[in-house]
Amino acid sequence: SRSQLTYCARAANHPNPLARKLFQVAEAKKSNVTVSADVTTTAELLDLADRLGPYIAVIKTHIDILSDFSQATIDGLNALAAKHNFLIFEDRKFIDIGNTVQKQYHQGTLRISEWAHIINCSVLPGEGIVEALTQTAQSPDFPYGSDRGLLILAEMTSKGSLATGSYTSASVDYARKYQSFVLGFVSTRSLSEVESTVAKNEDEDFVVFTTGVNLSSKGDKLGQQYQTPQSAIGRGADFIIAGRGIYAAPDAVEAAKQYQQQGWEAYMARVGG
Numbered sequence: 001s002r003s004q005l006t007y008c009a010r011a012a013n014h015p016n017p018l019a020r021k022l023f024q025v026a027e028a029k030k031s032n033v034t035v036s037a038d039v040t041t042t043a044e045l046l047d048l049a050d051r052l053g054p055y056i057a058v059i060k061t062h063i064d065i066l067s068d069f070s071q072a073t074i075d076g077l078n079a080l081a082a083k084h085n086f087l088i089f090e091d092r093k094f095i096d097i098g099n100t101v102q103k104q105y106h107q108g109t110l111r112i113s114e115w116a117h118i119i120n121c122s123v124l125p126g127e128g129i130v131e132a133l134t135q136t137a138q139s140p141d142f143p144y145g146s147d148r149g150l151l152i153l154a155e156m157t158s159k160g161s162l163a164t165g166s167y168t169s170a171s172v173d174y175a176r177k178y179q180s181f182v183l184g185f186v187s188t189r190s191l192s193e194v195e196s197t198v199a200k201n202e203d204e205d206f207v208v209f210t211t212g213v214n215l216s217s218k219g220d221k222l223g224q225q226y227q228t229p230q231s232a233i234g235r236g237a238d239f240i241i242a243g244r245g246i247y248a249a250p251d252a253v254e255a256a257k258q259y260q261q262q263g264w265e266a267y268m269a270r271v272g273g
C-alpha cells in the first residue's frame with residue numbers, strides 16, 4: 001500500500017508539486033516532524049523556528065495567537081523557512097462560506113497566502129469551502145503559483161470530537177474531487193479505506209498529518225488525547241505534529257531531536273527499511 005512506499009518514491013511520482021516538496025524535505029532532513037509552535041510572541045516563534053529548524057520538516061503556526069503579528073513575523077518566518085528548508089503550515093482551520101474563506105486566506109490582516117505553504121479547512125460548511133479555496137489558489141492572478149496546498153481536517157484528537165462518520169467520509173470525497181489543491185488530511189490515521197461516494201483513483205496519494213503526538217503525556221486537562229510517534233506512524237501518519245511535547249520540554253532542541261529520531265525509525269520500520 002501507499003504507506004509502505006518511501007518518501008523518495010512518493011516524491012518521484014506525486015503529481016502535486018508541493019507534495020513532492022514535502023516528501024523531498026522529509027527525505028533530505030530525515031525528519032517527518034511538524035512542530036506546532038504555539039507560542040504567543042514573534043520573538044519566541046522565530047527563536048523556536050531557528051533553533052528547531054534543522055530537525056523539522058514543517059512548522060505549524062496559529063498566527064492569530066501572536067500578540068504582535070506584523071510584517072517582521074512574515075519576513076522572519078520566510079527567511080527561516082529558506083535557511084532551514086522547512087515548510088510553513090498555518091493551522092487556521094477555515095470554516096465558513098466560500099466567499100468569506102477566500103478573503104480570510106488571501107490578503108486580509110494576516111495575509112496567510114503570502115507566507116503559508118499549507119493551510120487547512122473543515123468541511124463542515126460543505127463542498128463549497130474546498131471549491132472556494134481551490135479557486136483562489138488557482139486563479140490566474142494568485143501570485144504563489146503551485147507552491148500552496150490544502151489539508152482537510154478530517155478528524156480531531158479532542159475528546160468527544162464530532163469529526164467522525166459522514167463528516168470524515170465527506171472529507172475524503174472532497175479531497176478526491178479537488179486533488180489539484182488538496183494535499184491530504186489532518187487525521188489520526190490513513191483514510192484511503194474510508195467509504196467515499198467518489199471513486200478511489202488507484203494512484204491517489206494523500207499526505208496524512210497527525211496531531212496529538214506526545215512522548216510523555218496521554219492528554220491534557222482540556223480534552224486533548226495523545227498518541228506516540230510510533231502509534232501515529234503505524235496508523236498511517238506521514239507527518240507527526242507535536243506541540244507541547246517539544247516546545248514545552250525542558251530542552252526543546254533535545255526534544256525535537258528525539259521526536260525526529262523516533263518518527264524516522266517508525267517510518268523506516270513501516271517502509272521496511
Ligand code: BMP
Pocket residue numbers: 036038062091155156157158186211212213214224241242243244245
Ligand atoms: P499539543 O501537541 O501541544 O497538544 O498541540 C497540538 C496542536 O495541534 C495544537 O496547535 C492544536 O491546535 C492542533 N490540533 C490538535 O491538537 N488536534 C486536532 O485534532 C487538530 C489540531 O489542529
